Amino acid sequence: MRVFIAGIDGYLGWPLALYLSARGHEVAGADLLLRREWVAEVGGDSALPIASRAERLEAFRGTRGFALDFRVGDLTDYAFVKGFFEEFQPEAVIHLGQMPSAPYSMMDQAHCVWTQRNNVINNLNILWAIKEVVPEAHLIKLGTMGEYGTPAVDIPEGFFEVEFRGRQDRLPFPRQAGSWYHQSKVHDSHNTQFASKIWGARATDIMQGVVFGTRIPEMGDDWRMRTRLDFDQCFGTAINRFCCQAVIGHPLTLFGLGKQKRGFLPLADSMRCLGLAVENAPAAGEYRVFNQFENAYSISELACLVRDVAAEIGLAVEIKRYDNPRTEMEEHYYNPDRQHLLDLGYEPTRDISLVVKEMLLDLCDNRGRIEAHAELLIPDIRWDASRKRSEVIG
């Protein structure tokens, strides 16, 4: 199948290009390489060395024997998106090309507006380019489990049957997102569902959990085929950041009580799930929502997991609680469904401690890169748009 990946240079986009092309799909993609700039802007760097676009393309051709069509371009430029679709004629479009950091979007007015402008407009452009160029193509849009927030009821996959004052309806499940970035994803979900309704667009809206991991098998042994791994307060997500902390002997940083629960999944599971979505398209006009995660964990459970796995390889790790820079519930009910992907054949990774061990070993080889930016392991971006470094509270 011809699969277009928006955001092909990213943490997920690059491995997905490797994964889908290894499965025999014809992959093309676009990226403005902004993730590299954002991480530099906040003073960070990937914990694992990452190849430039040119090196990646050279490694791809060298190991696969054919070229990858990965172009530098701005998805908020409609002419670029439409022109690329006209040339490539995608049958599936996977939209990963967005600014993905909650704290980055919370810094100030400029970052908030930039995030929503970029994410909303590039998603609209992709919807319009599908409509105008390849109306039968299937859009797989990456949303986030964070769109739902933490309601006191179970979280279904996108829709729920409700009774209200004696009448019944199937309604979209309400979204209560917790950052300007997460709000931008909510806006995109609404826009995507509407496009499906009025134009008959085929759409899969992925509410993805937090991804962790450094490898998928399709990367092989060439370092240039590896993906990035961030650990700064903006782009480093929980397990990835804990593993980076563990290998340099930094305390694992729980925010607040650490009882916040979220869905998580290994990088390889994310690839498998996106592959299942690509290979099982919905009908014309169908808008379906997949909650995509291996399991739900509390942050402190995960910190304990990282500590225990680290101990197995001889790393002594402390866990500390820091005052929470975010406005969020620290203790709450959390029970999201994730049946749709299981129905398509998704087999969640059985033992995530093996993934954590693999990560720790990969990161041990790169301690110096993390130590050089260790000050980034403590957050200072607060949800009231102030800056104040978090302090140990327990």
Next chain:
Amino acid sequence: MRVFIAGIDGYLGWPLALYLSARGHEVAGADLLLRREWVAEVGGDSALPIASRAERLEAFRGTRGFALDFRVGDLTDYAFVKGFFEEFQPEAVIHLGQMPSAPYSMMDQAHCVWTQRNNVINNLNILWAIKEVVPEAHLIKLGTMGEYGTPAVDIPEGFFEVEFRGRQDRLPFPRQAGSWYHQSKVHDSHNTQFASKIWGARATDIMQGVVFGTRIPEMGDDWRMRTRLDFDQCFGTAINRFCCQAVIGHPLTLFGLGKQKRGFLPLADSMRCLGLAVENAPAAGEYRVFNQFENAYSISELACLVRDVAAEIGLAVEIKRYDNPRTEMEEHYYNPDRQHLLDLGYEPTRDISLVVKEMLLDLCDNRGRIEAHAELLIPDIRWDASRKRSEVIG
């Protein structure tokens, strides 16, 4: 109270400036005068002559004895918004400054993206300027009843108590908006609620019905104090358009079955409701939603009302059904609440036929202006982004 009106040149903004200043509030406002450009772009014109900004300001000073601070500026320019707030120090901010037309937003990619970019960014800018300059100020943001769509259950005011799988929560009522414009308002509602949550912003989110009418008493007799009245397919809403059709002997144009139900309210009621919101601010951190309409009517009920009132003043009016250019349910349950404003003292207009009669009389004096653009009374903008003039179907 110092009240800032974003969109002070518009159909609602200008009368609101007159209404609130007559009630003793100190009013200032901004507008980029884009409504005048959009209506010209789609080939339309106001059915009633409207004064230029300079003429309005002159008439205001002449009749009221003091100047109105009405500046031309772009609300998507944060420096402009913030600077104006720093100078004026508003205690309430009423945000009417958006592109308000569903068909205009549905025309093509450019109009869709422009609408969402403008509406989302200027609302974010107002939220940030309140946070950074006047954090105690009360934001009254104009949303629309169209954000809710037409669910098969009652529509509460923003939130509902639900039971789902044996657990209960109070959740935002799901939004199912029917155009790119309406979607932009949904995005703004989500962003506004989030600002209230993280910053403690005081916010009233008005889900307003469709407004109709030509006058409020505070306009007096000077024509320069009157507001615009549009009848083109983009900016002419149902009753206003029917009245324009009636006075030139054009059939009233029902779309499809004409059984679509919506909330409606006279212009004077809109002013009274917005005044009540201004004068009854919520607590810090409170985000409240008002459904603002006089009553819910089907489109064919309203067409019959206009026909009957027109007959009283000697105008013979036909009603015709046209094929529906919109994707919408034409027959549906519709039962929205509107208790919050009644609780604050809103007394809905008792007899809307009097408002319709007043409109018809005002419009009779301006038949030539409507006849000059009569071709705009039949829509051709379709929800699939094609253009095809609607035809009579019954």
